[in-house]
Amino acid sequence: MSLPTVRLGSVVPSHFLKRQLDVIGVGSLGTLGVLIAWHRPAQWLLTTNFLPHAYCYLSNRALVWTNVVADSLIGIAYLAISVTLGYLGYKGRRDIPYHGMFLAFGLFILGCGGTHFVEAVTVWIPVYILAGAVKVLTAAVSLTTAAVLPFTVPHVFDMIRQAKTTEQRTAELRASEERKDALLQEVHHRVKNNLAVICSLFYLQSTHSKDEETVQIFQDMENRVHSIALVHESLYGSENLARIDFAKYAQGLAEGILASHGSPGVHVDLKTELEPVTMGVDLAIPCGLILNELVSNAFRHGFPDGMGGNIKLTLHSDREGRFTLCVQDSGVGIPSGVDVNMSQSLGLKLVRLLTKQIRGSFELVRSDPGTSAHLHFSVNHHAC
Amino acid sequence: MIIEDEILIAEELRDRLSRLGFSVIAAVDSGEEGVAIATRERPDLVLMDIRLKGEIDGVQAANEIRRHVDVPIVYLTAHSDRSTVERAKQTEHDGFLMKSFLRRELQSTLEVAMQRHAIRAKLKKQ
Secondary structure, X not given: OOOOXXXXXXXXXXXXXXXXXXXXXHHHHHHHHHHHHOHHHHHHHOOOOOOOHHHOOOOOHHHHHHHHHHHHHHHHHHXXXXXXXXXXXXXXXXXXXXXXXXXXXXXXXXXXXXXXXXXXXXXXXXXXXXXXXXXXXXXXXXXXXXXXXXXXXXXXXXXXXXXXXXXXXXXXXXXXXXXXXXXXXXXXXXXXXXXXHXXXXXXXXXXXXXXXXXXXXXXXXXXXXXXXHHHHHHHHHOOOOOEEEHHHHXXXXXXXHHHHHOOOOOOEEEEEEEOXXXXXHHHHHHHHHHHHHHHHHHHHHHOOOOOOEEEEEEEEEOOOOEEEEEEEEOOOOOOOXXXXXXXXXXXXXXXXXXXXXXXXXXXXXXXXXXXXXXXXXXXXXXXX | OEEOOOHHHHHHHHHHHHHOXXXXXXXXXXXXXXXXXXXXXXXXXXXXXXXXXXXXOHXXXXXXXXXXXXXXXEEEEOHHHHHHHHHHHOOOOOOEEEXXXXXXXXXXXXXXXXXXXXXXXXXXXX
């Protein structure tokens, strides 16, 4: 069975490996370059008038290679660690406090690695002066790092304490945010419940009156409060507790109005073409109340004497982002000679007032057949 | 039978059910009282508010009722009851009725619930 092939690049990021090899290559070439250019010191450093270490090992092959391989691997490891630390210190120089310590650690580990490399070389080539020079440099860097390090300890502890405090504060903020959301949800639930109780009151009052006009008034009020309650119901179910899916809301509201006005034998269909849009409470409630009036009016006045038909509800936007909500019925239409814009009915008065509130425009026109009510408004004007 | 803790909503339900031809034998506002009366009176259907105040909620009350009597139970819910609805869906039930769509769906939901319950009872006997 063949062993799985593991590509080093899949374990370590390839760009990081490349950087390490680049640094090693540049460092080696640089050192060689200095030694070539500076001939006399180089000659002195590279004196070989000594016995190589192999003599001490009595040329015992196992001992020689154990030491050479171990020193070489240690040197490679120290080189890799120092390059990583140096890279971290350089890259994080703006974000990591005391990044200079990373560079210092990188240098002294580099020095340590250098001493091991030279140890491996002196097994065959007795460049002890070079080995000594590398050790002196390493000692200088190590002592300097050791001297500075204790002074950073209190600051490091401060940083750890600050980080813990920040973590604690973040957790507290998160918990506070969750509590706020839960509270807001509860508020919407309470408001919706209380409005549902008001609807029940209107309903119960309507059942105690024998006068048809009075019953109708209470049913109209029940529907109006219900349209507001439905906004809070939708807010509870929304993601951010601040905006509702108005298309879904309008569909539910219109279906509810038709069901409440419905009577046996009268068949009025509801058709909808509603473009998705979300809106905040300030716009949703007036639009919901307007929609309630328009659909109720269409049903009540458009289909007298048990006449059937349909009501089409559409919501579309134009290129400028302005929406048009249209309620069109296939009923008998507005009687000729009646100017609906002068009508004193409470329903149309509410529509005109609420249209003004949302900075929109409204028109009621005869369409063949039936009547068409158009509400134009902007959602962005009321962004929240 | 109605188990609903908002008394005015319960009263509206009682009136609407009466107009649909149902006879409401009791309207109570707590799960414990609902369990006691349902066990004793064995109504044809129980309308249960899923979120009741008190020691037990609607789901717990429904489970308790089913331990004693086999009656169809329809949960009254709202959007705000999402987590409780998920719990309720894991139990045996005969339907859900959204409070906001009460007027249009009350009659159809109750009829379907009673039919479902009758079919289930027949299957159990076989």
